Amino acid sequence: MAEIRCPMCSKPNPEGQDTCQFCQARLTPLESSSPAGYQPGDEPTPKSTSELEPILPEWLRQARQEGKDSAEEFEELQAEEKPSKPKQTDRLARLKLEGTRKDNQEDIPDWLSDLRPEISRDEQIEETFEDAASANISEDESQFPTETPVIDGKLPGWLSSLADQGEEDQGNTIKTEGSLDWLNQAEDTPPQDSDQDFLSAYSEEAFTEETDSDEIPVATELPDWLGGQKEELELEETGPEGSTFQFTEDQPVASEGESSVPDWIQGSGETQDTPAAPFSTGAQNLEDFGSIDELPDWISSPETNLEGESPVPGVEGDSPAVSAELPDWLAAMKEEPAGEMPSTSAAPFQEMDTDAAGSPGEELPDWLSFTQDENENTPAPPATKTLQEMEPPPGPPGEEIPDWMSDLPVEPEPESGTTPLPGSEQSEPVPPAFAEAEPPSSEGGSLDDIFSVDVPDWLTGIDTDKQASPENKQEAGGQPAAEDLSPVNLPSWVQAMRPVESAIPDAKAEQAATADQFLEKEGPLAGLSGVLPAAPTGFSPSGKPKVHSIKIQADEGQRSHAALLDKILETETRPEPISSDSIRYTQRVLRWVIAGVMIFVLTIGLFSNGKSTPLPAIIDRSKEDTFFEIIDSLPNQGSVLLVTDYEAAYAGELEAIAEQVLEAAMFLKNIRITLISTYPTGPALGEKLIEKAEIIDLRDETVDLDYTSGNQYVNLGYIPGGLSGIHSFTSTTNMTEAFPVTSDGLTARETIPLQAVHGISDFTAIIVLTSSSDSAQLWIEQITPVRSTTPLLIIGSAQSEPVLLPYVNSGQVSGMINGLQGSSQRYRSKFWDAYCFGLLTATLLIVIGSIWNLIQAVQDRRKYIGVEE
Amino acid sequence: MKRFWPVINTSIAAIAGFLTLLGYFIRNLKALKDFIVHGAVILAAFAILVGIANLFMVHLTKIRTRQEGNIYSFLLLTAMIVSLGFGLAFSMDPSGSNPDFMQGLFKSVIFPVETSLLALLAVTLLYASVRLLRTRTDWMSIVFLASAVIGLFTMVPLPFIGEIRILNGLRSFLMDYFVTAGARGILIGISLGVLTTGLRVLLGADRPFGGK
């Protein structure tokens, strides 16, 4: 099954697919209707210009038609005008010329520029055509006819067009009238230069946009060198092989119907008065041109090496005989390397319209063959023997080059059949623009639409119905293609202009010969040399990545080390058994035992009712003594601030201490109590304390002091904010305003305890009940700066005693009692025995247990050390 | 604007703090300081409400998402709602607060539970002290235990025996010399720490108020 290579990834795809199955790129162009694909690097397929006629843009077709219609006007104008430069007969050629001129004024065909290297292009053109128009080129002086040969009273079409063109062109007009002085002048210049100038001037004239496109210039007369030769000129059907005659942008398109062969081609050396108008749109038959015998010797000489040489006179010419007879510029052109021959001058002579030869089916020269469809076979006029010796260019059979062209040195066909990139500096001759192997089409009617009536017959074979290739459309200035354009039917000259190495005729050979050169064969850079090679063969961006082995390559030594490391780690990571439940059970049992012992001891102590243990009497109790002294020194009905900053958990201990103190103070001094707390449960604890304290159990009776809120005591409630609340309370100077309402809803200033109290210093004593040293510390810090002489007493739990001792030593706290032992100096609590029994039991348990565990720990350590050893 | 919020918050903290500090020393600013502190006390009460609300939402989410222990969360929320509802209802009594419910709640639930939790400590602390030398055997542990034993043993008179003078003197010596010194050093250290932390807050080095 045939395969199609993807232009992007170069992978084979089955025929018939539109998109690549690997990279999803299109395999075939969207507008392609031709089964043959166009790939970079392919040989240019010679096309007949007439076949490409249908693909011409609309404006071009109109120009051709208008050219025909106005051919007569052009002739008249041309007769009146001064020798002017030949008109352009082909609008497409004019545009090409203009484009080339814009790109690079210096970029004239090499074969032409070599003729006159020291003269600028414009100057060359002007000189050439001006001289040609005004001077007669004698046979001796120049082999170029000085006058445009007049045929039937008219200039050859292709010459007359150039003559008309000269009127509009300002800078690059070519004088077409009269003499071909330009040809005479060419003697003074290197043949190549002059020839190139001549040709480039024509080509510029042909393609300038300033020319009247509607008028297809018609040469009134052909130059001598073009006249009288047409009968004998025959174009080969296929024309020069390859790009021996490739029509570049600089080259004018040969006019249709040009029938007179210049003398230099004829070889007669006759001069003519007609202006040099090598290119004319007038329909000229090939018969107008002289026979082969009349061709210049340099053209008709069999020694002329037309193989691979440009048909342009002077482009190629290795034969000494040819060189002797050929003008210098032509001989020099022969010496140019093959492959890049503009062969502009040969353009009108190659593949001339078969009408010029009188036979239908004649094909256009290569430079005109772009308008032909490749499917059309247009017979070309028989070529001269020199041209016959040329390798016929590929193309539809039947195309022949005229005889007068056969002697022209033919540029060897480039291997790739492409022309160099436009604008590139070329030391070698530029290949002709139209690598048209097919002779002009025999269907001259279509070609008439483009060219004027004076177009040589050999140009009339252009088929206007033929499609033009997209490349042609692009070269024509990006005009949209016709509806029936076939993108793939590129004219050979366009194909030759592909960006491949074939621009240099031997480039491919050189590259092949050069081992270091790398010719890219696939991808977007196909055909280019000297590029960095793409990914290695077989690389596919869309392919799956290579699978690499992830196994570590290790030798025996490394493996053994790794195994050793695994062993070491295995012992470290080996899970150890979790401690058995027996240990946990033992611990739980120990806890149960301790709890049971303690509960038992405490229960016994509770049942003893606190009479088994004597009260402490010998211990130094300075701070407690001070405390009680202060309580004893309280004035009657004095206001005492009672701060209940302890939690409910400590209520048992603290209430046991405070209850007895308050009982004595309340009973004996009838003190007024103000309750406040920074704990949310503080007010409730204070209330509870008051309830307990007001009931005094005396020996014989129980006294209820009946402390009521608002009278004997007031509860200011809860102060939030911790330290901020304490500071707010201690720093206030109006207590009733800061605390307008009591906890039970009474108005503070209406209560008895707060009537004489405005600030904290107005209290007779401040008693702070606290369970933690932190709370006591905050109160001490905030009260110290403002209390003045008011004593600060602390009733704290046993745990707060060590931390609060410094405050007692510093004098910040007047007196302090902590725990049940603190109050036991005066008061016996019902918990005293239980408390004492519990403390003693705990002490014993701690001592015994610590000794036991210490011994166990030492033994374990010795065992661990023994194991390590 | 988002970028300036931390600067604004820190500036507010610094300004409020410095005004309060200046109120300590400048008599004219004392009234301003009192006003600021008074407002802070009331705002602290609202902060407590925010904390309670957060507790409510946490447990409510636990119930809604049926997490493990959501039954306990249900009991918690039930107790909260009941105590809050009855407490506020009674507090709105224009004739005066009816403390029976709140006192009953306190006496029957809060007080016994808290006291019982502290009572558990008597057993656990004893158990831990018995096993101390098993888990950590060093000189400081021994010194610690010895001091604790002496403190416990000398705190109260011996049953049926009474006080022992030597033991009382030992306790007084330890308390007056070693405990006082150690406690003083700890208090000074705490004060220095409070001083440093307060200055860091005022100067913006620390942001305990949250935010980015």
Add this chain to the structure above:
Amino acid sequence: MDLNFLLSGMVSFLFTMMILSYLLGDNVLFRIGIYLFVGASAGYVTTISIQQVILPRLITPLLNGQNIGINIIILLLAVLVLMKMSQQLSGLGTPVMAGLAGIGAAIAIGGALSGTLFPQIGAAIRPFDLQLPGSNLFRGMVTLAGTICTLVYFQFGAKKLPDGSTQRSQIVEILARIGQFFIAVTFGMLFAGVYATALAALSERLDSILAFLINQIIFGLFF
């Protein structure tokens, strides 16, 4: 017997037993008792805060027209504090919390300086004043040395050795060791006090349990 007292006693006894059951191990009763306690405490605290702070100090004066300007400002700030409940609006309450933090820090600084730092330094020096009664040079020296050594123990600045380890200077190490001894003795005494407190609480609880049981048994036996 008062029903309220009986009911209160029973509930108290029940909760006490539920919590003390932890001595046997973690169990469901203990957890139920704890969670009910937390809920009740939360509701209790909320009620106290509203009843004793917000209503009498803010709402009532505002309604009575007392210090309207100040109270409105405080009310607005309070609303911003309540925004902390919402995750989206919590940013609005951050400035107020920042103010509270700043005020608290300032008060703490003042209290630490005037309430602890200066008095304690003075107390450490006073024993050396022989003119004052109760001065004791030896006691002063020991307490002063102990105080200094305790402070040095909390000094953790050290030099980095070439091998990468850090070590304090020799004299600092010696003083820290002495201070550590003082701290150990202090904490020992502290532990004794804590245990004594816990023991007192246990005694109180046992007393309440016994009282309830005895009263109920007697009441049940005889009534």
